[in-house]
Amino acid sequence: MEKRAIANAWSGVSNCENCGIRHLALFADLEHTDFELIHKPIMEVEKKAGDRLYGEGDEGQFLYTVRSGVIKLTQYLPDGGQRIVRLLRTGDVAGLEVLVNPTYEHYATVLRDAELCQIPRDVVERLNRETPRLHNQLLNRWHTAVKQADEWLTELSTGSSKSRVARLVIGLSDKVDNSCYLFSREDLGAILGVTTETTSRIIAEFKREGSLKDLGKNHFLADLVRLQNIANEN
Amino acid sequence: MEKRAIANAWSGVSNCENCGIRHLALFADLEHTDFELIHKPIMEVEKKAGDRLYGEGDEGQFLYTVRSGVIKLTQYLPDGGQRIVRLLRTGDVAGLEVLVNPTYEHYATVLRDAELCQIPRDVVERLNRETPRLHNQLLNRWHTAVKQADEWLTELSTGSSKSRVARLVIGLSDKVDNSCYLFSREDLGAILGVTTETTSRIIAEFKREGSLKDLGKNHFLADLVRLQNIANEN
């Protein structure tokens, strides 16, 4: 057993049953016997910021659960503009659509260095067919995706740029220590549907008026009360 | 049998197994024995434009499949503004979230006179537990919801108002006869995140330049080629 675990670690093959974040993961509810249905390797992969997981239209061989880091899902417009439609963080799943369709529906790009579990589609399909304990998790994942999409529409695509930036900063803030790692102005703009200049101006303004305090390298201390006021007005 | 069907028709209780739109509906894949698991009545209900199905936060007792008509799902913002986040049409399901959460997450309002099947949550939960044939349909529904949400973000919330209105009109057009029933300018605005005046101006402009031809009562003939050009620019 010990040997096998070590061998797996070396080869990058995961031991899902003992996964450290299993309570957050797709396989949270599986029982011992369910894991015996997995007959293809689940790989742990590490990706650097800027790496691409897959592109829109690619054949969907894998689902990815995010162990750490941040992934952005992007779609392109006829005129070439791009829009980030969702962010995935610890516990989220990228590529759920391959259980329904043969191809991916977004570009998935690493936004902050990430560790992922790469799960062959077959494995999820088989588990989904043979054990009911995966279903609820799948429904949950879809639900959170829809919920995030709806929130982005109402909170990040409605109102003035200023309040939208404020809402985004609040959403990216750690509510315990009020700190906040932002992304590049370009990515923030692609989330909000505004230009990078506008984003830059607003964040610079937040810094000047003290709503954000620079902690270095896109790391800020956020005055959530003040930001909430800005988020609500206009 | 015949008698029972008639009795059901009178009482509004549905006979799902023989439903005319079953191929589109949630129960499309169910088999004869599955239907015996249904021990609570599924009601057919008719609603008029303006009627409300449920509100955000209401306890979710029912799911609704749309047989005909159009339902809008709305969310409200802190500042009181509202945004329509999705439209449901024949075959779509309202209230899926009650399989995951106790309460509804939107206001569901009838936009065009609708016929609906009102399905008790228990029924869907039980079927979902006891027959695998409902799972795929449920995953499919979630998938279409996410897909529509993503499209709204990229197509209806990005770019100039003019191209967004054009994209919306195209999306609402019947591709067979190029005709198109629009909603009130206010609702169109709430879909696009612009004011009713802007919407009105743009549609009036489309009429003047011939991209839309009035067929009476918010019914138009759409020049899809011209509209597609407008949708792509800017």
Added chain:
DNA sequence: CGAGACGTTGATCCGATTCAACACCCGTGG
């Protein structure tokens, strides 16, 4: 017929885009 809802249009104002310039950081190579 009159009231109210809805659509249209005009004039003005404000906010976001655009285009441009510049500051800054960091890694590379002379």
Added chain:
DNA sequence: CCACGGGTGTTGAATCGGATCAACGTCTCG
């Protein structure tokens, strides 16, 4: 070691598009 160049963030000035406020036309229904 510093000079250089590219990427990123910031800022300014001019422009444009959509919001706003207000008025009016049209339709429907009581």
